[in-house]
Amino acid sequence: MQIFDQGNVFPPDVLDVTTTSRCRFLTGVKTIAALSLALNHPTIASVTHSLVNAYKNVLGIALVTDYHSRVQRRYFVALGSSFNL
DSSP, rough: OOETTTTTEOGGGGGOHHHHHHHHHHHHHHHHHHHHHHHOOOOGGHHHHHHHHHHHHHHHHHHHHTOOOOHHHHHHHTTTTOOOO
């Protein structure tokens, strides 16, 4: 049995994924994410990091400006909190 893909024929052992090949792949993904974050160039590998960093920025602004959302107010009221919102 052989694998045919786009005009090429491969042996079946090409599909075997080992721990070593998986680690090498994940290292490459991490490197691409780090480079794209450093260069401010969005890629699929860096999207999750970019979203987390954006959330951290928004959260930081909310904390500095004492902004409280409706959900937070409901949560504090439900707990019977004495915080001054």
